Amino acid sequence: MxxxxxYLLLLAVVAPVLSLTGGPKMETAxxxxxxxxxxxxxxxxxxxxxxxxxxxxxVAGGLLNATFGNAPELIIGIFALSNGLIxxxxxxxxxxIISNALLVLGGSLALGGxxxxxxxxxxxxxxxYAAMMVLAVAGLLIPYIASxxxxxKARMQSLSISVSLILLVVYMLYL
Numbered sequence: 001m002x003x004x005x006x007y008l009l010l011l012a013v014v015a016p017v018l019s020l021t022g023g024p025k026m027e028t029a030x031x032x033x034x035x036x037x038x039x040x041x042x043x044x045x046x047x048x049x050x051x052x053x054x055x056x057x058x059v060a061g062g063l064l065n066a067t068f069g070n071a072p073e074l075i076i077g078i079f080a081l082s083n084g085l086i087x088x089x090x091x092x093x094x095x096x097i098i099s100n101a102l103l104v105l106g107g108s109l110a111l112g113g114x115x116x117x118x119x120x121x122x123x124x125x126x127x128x129y130a131a132m133m134v135l136a137v138a139g140l141l142i143p144y145i146a147s148x149x150x151x152x153k154a155r156m157q158s159l160s161i162s163v164s165l166i167l168l169v170v171y172m173l174y175l
Contacts, residue, residue, distance in 0.1 A: 005040050012037035038072050045071055070096070097136055132174060139167045 015033040018026045045068050053061025073096055080088045112119050143160045150156050 005043065008036050008040045010037075012041070042069075042072055045069065094140065097140075101133060128174070132170075135167065135170060139163050 011033040015030050015037065018030050018033065022029070046065070049061065049065040049068050052064055056064070073092060077089050077092055080086075080092070109119065142163055143156070146159050147156055150159070
C-alpha cells in the first residue's frame, strides 16, 4: 500500500474531534472521515496477519487473515448492535456476503482467467463452498420468512438467535 494512504490515519483523529466540536450538524463529514480512516487500518491488519502467518504457518495464518480481515466489519457491527441498529447490522452482513461471494470471487476469476487463461479448481472445495453458501442463504431466509408468519417479537428474536448460533457452530466446524 502506498505510504500516502497512511496519512488517512489522521482522519481517525479528526472524526472524533468533529464529533465533539461540531455535533449533529457535522454527521456527514464525521462519517466520511471515519470511513476513509478505515482504509489504512484494514491494510495494517492485513499486513500484520501476513507477518504472523510467517511464524504460525499457513493454516493458522489463513484463519487469522479470515478473522482479522473482517475486523472493521465486526467492530462496526458491534457498535451498531450496541446502539440498537439491528437493520444496519443485517444490511451489513447481507452486503458482506454478496460482496465476498460475487464481487471478490468474480473479480478473482475474471482477472485469473485474463492473466493465465484456463483455470482449475477443486471440485471438493467447490462443493463445500456451495454448501456454505446454501447455509448462509438459509440463515438469512429462515428468519425473514418466519417474521411474516410469527407475530410474537420474543419468539422471532429467539429464532433469529438460534439460527445465528447454528451458523456460527457450522462455520467453526468448517474451519
